[in-house]
Amino acid sequence: MKESEGVMPKPQVTVLIPFYNTGTYICDAIESVFQQTYQDWKLILIDDGSLDNTITLVEKYLHDPRVTLIKNFNNLGQSKTLNIGLSITDTPWVITLDSDDWFYPHTLLDLVNASQSVPNNTGVIHGNLTACFEEYGKIVRKTNVTGHQVTDRYQFILSYKGICPRFYRTSALKEVGGFPFDDPYDGRHIEDLPVLLKLIEKYQFHYVDKYLYHYRQHVGMETNNRKIVTDKMKWVIKEALVRWGDEYEPIFETIEDDWIKVKELKKK
Secondary structure (H helix, E strand, O other), rough: OOOOHOOOOOOOOOEEEEEEEOHEEEHHHHHHHHHOOOEEEEEEEEEOOOOHHHHHHHHHHHOOOOOEEEHHHOOOOOHHHHHHHHHHHOEEEEEEEOOOOEEOHHHHHHHHHHHHOOOOOEEEEEEEEEEEEOOEEEEEEEEEEOOOOOOHHHHHHOOOOOOEEEEEEEEHHHHEEEEEEEEEOOOOOOHHHHHHHHOOOOOOEEEEEEEEEEEEEEHHHHHHHHHOOOOOHHHHHHHHHHHOOOEEEEEEEHHHOOOOEEEEEEOO
């Protein structure tokens, strides 16, 4: 039966937006979903115990039957909050969107189109991003960041600089247990890296050479969180290498703005 005969296409993707005290930024994120050229989506908003007016801002979107709002009574952190959204996701694909970031209008269409031709063992589809540097509420600079095709788990660690957006096969994400939180930071901060390291053990990653994501970098907040993020990154990578047979010791180096990367995997 055709769509014109009364049957709507089955949504192929759910967008998960967890938020905590995001304020007006969240409207940019949600509006970017509504403005997609591909409209057969579902949107799950998960409030992680916000204390500001963010809930009030998102309520105006709840008239749309594609939108679901979940409220945590306590602040659980990013990974646990995403898992709550994942638990009710029933579409073949799921994508995360940080509450202060936003999509390009063609993002979901390009990713859904890519998903139609990838092998069944593809767990993640990703692309390029535009980093938007913000100071005092104004975007002062933009930088385009290209991704690359991931070939194996060790190459992923050596070349890791974050991948965005992250368009997950829902069954694969659930099969590895969702977003891990069994770390010293209780699943807070860089929630993407631990789950990507689990997925790459069993699944392929597929790279789409298109700009699909706007990543907002808050200059002031960046400094405050840097040490926590780099410490967790070290912990997560070391834990994965042990899980993979404990053959290599990661040698880290400091790069621009005091961030880190793995310079070398030294054979033990």
